[in-house]
Amino acid sequence: MKKFEVDSKTDIAWCPGCGNYNIRTALISALQELDIEPTNVVFSSGIGQAAKMPQYIDANYFNGLHGRGLPVAIAIKASNPSLTVIAEGGDGDMYGEGGNHFIHNIRRNVDIAHIVHNNMVYGLTKGQASPTSQKTFVTPVQINGVINEPFNPLAVALSLGATFVGRAFSGDLEQTKDIIKKAIKHKGYALVDIFHPCVTFNKRNTFMWYKNNSYYVDDTYDPTNLNMAMDKVLNTDKYALGVLYQVEGRPTFEEQLYLYREDNTPIIYRNRAIDKVNQLLAI
Amino acid sequence: MTNSLTIVLSGEAGQGLQTIEELLMEALAKDYYVFSTKDVMSRVRGGNNTVEIRIAEEPVYAFRHTIDLLFLLNNHSLYRLVERVKEGTVIYGEPAFVDMEVVEQKKCQFNSLNIMALAKEAGSQLLANIVLFGFISGMLKVNRNSCHAQIERRFSRRGEEVILNNKTAFDLGYENGLNYLSPVEIKPAEDKIPSKILDGTTAIGIGSIGGGCNFIASYPMSPGTGVLVYLAKQSKNFEILVEQAEDEIAALNMVLGAWYAGARGMVTTSGGGFALMEEAVSLSGITETPCVIHVAQRPGPGTGLPTRTEQGDLNLVVYAGHGEFPRIVFAPGNLEDAVRLSQKAFYLADKYQVPVFILSDQHLLESLGEMPPIQLEDHYLEKFISKTEENYKRYILTEDGISPRGIPGFGAGLVKVDSDEHDESGQITEDYNVRIKMNDKRLNKGQMLLDDYESAELIGSKEYKHLIVGWGSTYGVLKEYVQTTERNDVSFLYVKQVHPLHPSLKRFFERVENVIVVENNATGQFANLLKLDLDVKVNHKVLKYSGEPFSIEEVEQRLEEVIS
Numbered sequence: 132m133k134k135f136e137v138d139s140k141t142d143i144a145w146c147p148g149c150g151n152y153n154i155r156t157a158l159i160s161a162l163q164e165l166d167i168e169p170t171n172v173v174f175s176s177g178i179g180q181a182a183k184m185p186q187y188i189d190a191n192y193f194n195g196l197h198g199r200g201l202p203v204a205i206a207i208k209a210s211n212p213s214l215t216v217i218a219e220g221g222d223g224d225m226y227g228e229g230g231n232h233f234i235h236n237i238r239r240n241v242d243i244a245h246i247v248h249n250n251m252v253y254g255l256t257k258g259q260a261s262p263t264s265q266k267t268f269v270t271p272v273q274i275n276g277v278i279n280e281p282f283n284p285l286a287v288a289l290s291l292g293a294t295f296v297g298r299a300f301s302g303d304l305e306q307t308k309d310i311i312k313k314a315i316k317h318k319g320y321a322l323v324d325i326f327h328p329c330v331t332f333n334k335r336n337t338f339m340w341y342k343n344n345s346y347y348v349d350d351t352y353d354p355t356n357l358n359m360a361m362d363k364v365l366n367t368d369k370y371a372l373g374v375l376y377q378v379e380g381r382p383t384f385e386e387q388l389y390l391y392r393e394d395n396t397p398i399i400y401r402n403r404a405i406d407k408v409n410q411l412l413a414i
Numbered sequence: 415m416t417n418s419l420t421i422v423l424s425g426e427a428g429q430g431l432q433t434i435e436e437l438l439m440e441a442l443a444k445d446y447y448v449f450s451t452k453d454v455m456s457r458v459r460g461g462n463n464t465v466e467i468r469i470a471e472e473p474v475y476a477f478r479h480t481i482d483l484l485f486l487l488n489n490h491s492l493y494r495l496v497e498r499v500k501e502g503t504v505i506y507g508e509p510a511f512v513d514m515e516v517v518e519q520k521k522c523q524f525n526s527l528n529i530m531a532l533a534k535e536a537g538s539q540l541l542a543n544i545v546l547f548g549f550i551s552g553m554l555k556v557n558r559n560s561c562h563a564q565i566e567r568r569f570s571r572r573g574e575e576v577i578l579n580n581k582t583a584f585d586l587g588y589e590n591g592l593n594y595l596s597p598v599e600i601k602p603a604e605d606k607i608p609s610k611i612l613d614g615t616t617a618i619g620i621g622s623i624g625g626g627c628n629f630i631a632s633y634p635m636s637p638g639t640g641v642l643v644y645l646a647k648q649s650k651n652f653e654i655l656v657e658q659a660e661d662e663i664a665a666l667n668m669v670l671g672a673w674y675a676g677a678r679g680m681v682t683t684s685g686g687g688f689a690l691m692e693e694a695v696s697l698s699g700i701t702e703t704p705c706v707i708h709v710a711q712r713p714g715p716g717t718g719l720p721t722r723t724e725q726g727d728l729n730l731v732v733y734a735g736h737g738e739f740p741r742i743v744f745a746p747g748n749l750e751d752a753v754r755l756s757q758k759a760f761y762l763a764d765k766y767q768v769p770v771f772i773l774s775d776q777h778l779l780e781s782l783g784e785m786p787p788i789q790l791e792d793h794y795l796e797k798f799i800s801k802t803e804e805n806y807k808r809y810i811l812t813e814d815g816i817s818p819r820g821i822p823g824f825g826a827g828l829v830k831v832d833s834d835e836h837d838e839s840g841q842i843t844e845d846y847n848v849r850i851k852m853n854d855k856r857l858n859k860g861q862m863l864l865d866d867y868e869s870a871e872l873i874g875s876k877e878y879k880h881l882i883v884g885w886g887s888t889y890g891v892l893k894e895y896v897q898t899t900e901r902n903d904v905s906f907l908y909v910k911q912v913h914p915l916h917p918s919l920k921r922f923f924e925r926v927e928n929v930i931v932v933e934n935n936a937t938g939q940f941a942n943l944l945k946l947d948l949d950v951k952v953n954h955k956v957l958k959y960s961g962e963p964f965s966i967e968e969v970e971q972r973l974e975e976v977i978s
């Protein structure tokens with residue numbers, strides 16, 4: 132078995148035809164090509180169909196609570212910056228329940244990859260609207276159709292100073308893998324929003340719908356231009372795919388922490404001297 | 415009650431009451447036993463705030479209701495204290511600050527004292543609090559040189575001129591103070607062993623550092639914020655990662671991430687903030703990821719009384735989180751225990767892979783008291799982290815009931831942790847038999863961790879008919895009561911670990927005639943736990959839920975009513 136792969140007999144809980152399978156293949160290939168050791172990779176995920184991903188990849192993981200993948204991820208990274216940390220979950224997990232963490236961890240710029248499977252619907256809870264569901268989308272709860280504006284995660288990320296913003300479509304394995312690789316390699320917070328069909332609960336945003344309503348930015352596109360990137364992500368007539376924004380050189384959260392300015396030894400490998408503590412008790 | 419002098423300074427937020435409190439406590443502790451409490455309104459400026467300092471020949475640890483010496487610092491600093499002045503109380507302040515009707519009615523004595531005028535004379539109204547420090551020091555004839563040394567230390571960074579101005583202001587106050595006598599004569603304590611003056615916040619902070627805490631994530635909430643601030647202050651010195659979380663939910667999830675990665679993390683919060691953390695407590699339970707949670711109680715429900723005290727969140731902490739899993743709850747009642755139990759909390763969290771709570775309250779955290787000299791040992795810094803082998807299984811079923819805890823990147827194995835029910839390797843399972851085994855494994859730790867039970871302390875005679883039971887911050891007032899009552903058949907059981915309760919505690923209740931539980935809440939939560947967990951019959955509950963701590967007079971009176 133190659134690195135990161137799990138036993139082929141593993142019972143995978145996704146529906147046949149689910150976009151998550153391709154995301155998994157892309158992710159495993161990306162990790163293999165980056166030549167990282169599984170022991171040094173940690174996934175932190177919440178709850179949902181997307182958040183089950185770490186179950187099907189052979190690496191370390193902390194599969195925690197719905198919406199809370201990010202706070203766990205950034206604490207792992209800050210406690211041991213030598214690890215490669217990936218936070219993964221779906222649109223409901225990361226943009227709904229975990230919305231506050233999404234906002235503030237973009238601001239923190241912790242060096243993690245944030246992979247969000249965006250199928251515009253709730254899968255695990257059976258078909259309710261997600262923050263990214265489109266208006267008029269009918270569900271068992273939104274029986275008269277969704278009336279809220281869809282959440283635009285890429286625009287939010289850009290406005291908060293994210294240093295890497297990308298969007299992929301699970302139907303394109305190669306490009307998805309490449310974007311994920313770039314996100315993992317990027318120094319700082321990197322958001323990859325991945326469009327993928329939910330074959331069971333979203334009959335509107337199907338494989339073909341995503342294919343017909345998206346396009347890749349071409350070689351002439353300058354991903355370091357924030358205004359251009361903002362323009363792209365705000366235009367939802369057709370959705371731009373690719374690395375839409377990336378700037379290098381902005382200091383990460385960990386780099387700015389006083390603790391790591393002069394000594395990059397992870398705090399977990401530093402020891403406490405009780406004699407020094409006792410000085411606090413001196414009279 | 416111990417013979418003491420109770421001084422109250424009454425002013426408003428922003429007048430520097432805390433500075434005078436700290437200076438006086440340190441100065442007075444050289445010759446006397448001291449204890450101070452504050453009553454602070456939930457506002458940044460204005461209002462009416464008070465500081466009470468008790469001075470005695472014997473150790474004191476309790477709030478006293480009756481004021482002997484009252485300093486009014488503005489014209490609305492008396493109205494909340496009318497009940498607390500009595501015949502013999504001496505009030506100082508500007509004539510405009512005092513209501514002479516109250517003085518006459520209560521038969522107290524009023525002495526005109528214009529602190530502001532003296533401060534101006536000394537150079538600036540900003541020196542008023544130092545003038546008052548000097549005045550009280552003069553009245554009590556505290557060693558002037560040691561006060562000067564204190565001023566030098568406190569203002570050392572601000573230059574010679576500032577030090578000189580402050581000394582001048584102090585001396586002016588001191589000379590004036592020499593003209594007056596204290597209304598209660600307190601003799602300097604002979605052979606007093608030097609003690610450390612600190613508050614509960616600092617004690618919990620020091621204990622946590624002693625327990626190896628190197629990560630704190632929290633969202634500010636009174637009165638829990640102080641521990642966050644203290645660890646931030648010490649973070650460079652002790653290499654502590656301090657992060658202000660976006661909310662309490664993030665805070666505890668961060669702390670779990672930190673422990674998973676190999677750090678020793680804590681959160682500090684109050685009841686409302688902790689309510690937001692409950693799901694993560696449960697996550698700690700099923701993933702067997704250790705954590706330390708400091709819950710600083712204040713009166714609820716809702717926002718309640720943000721700056722006052724209560725012991726209303728015991729049930730919240732004992733039962734927090736969905737599902738069934740073990741935990742430990744410490745409730746230190748004095749400064750030494752606040753240090754020691756905070757240190758132990760990190761060790762036990764690591765050893766048993768469970769959430770450990772330090773349950774405090776505003777009264778413990780913000781009162782300044784004396785702590786005897788203590789030294790911490792490094793036993794509690796022992797780490798329970800295993801280097802992983804290939805095919806490592808995070809939740810392996812072992813004979814001793816604890817699965818060795820690996821961390822990512824340390825060893826050849828992978829550390830797979832899941833909040834779903836999981837098998838030994840950390841994979842999600844829906845197998846009923848595995849579920850039963852994993853649930854049993856987690857719950858069995860509840861029995862195991864009683865090996866490290868923090869014993870309760872019996873204060874008073876071993877031959878008692880009446881047993882007073884308290885936990886947490888009621889320690890001081892109950893101890894003072896038992897030590898000073900003329901009755902010799904009353905003792906006080908101070909419970910430091912309120913959950914789980916060790917069955918051996920039952921021995922204290924055998925053959926006792928009268929069990930009285932004293933709590934700073936309205937429903938007697940601990941009394942109910944005693945009944946539920948140990949089948950102890952409680953005869954009387956003495957409860958208080960106004961937002962104030964129990965005063966020594968109140969405890970005396972209300973205990974006398976139920977002890978007869």
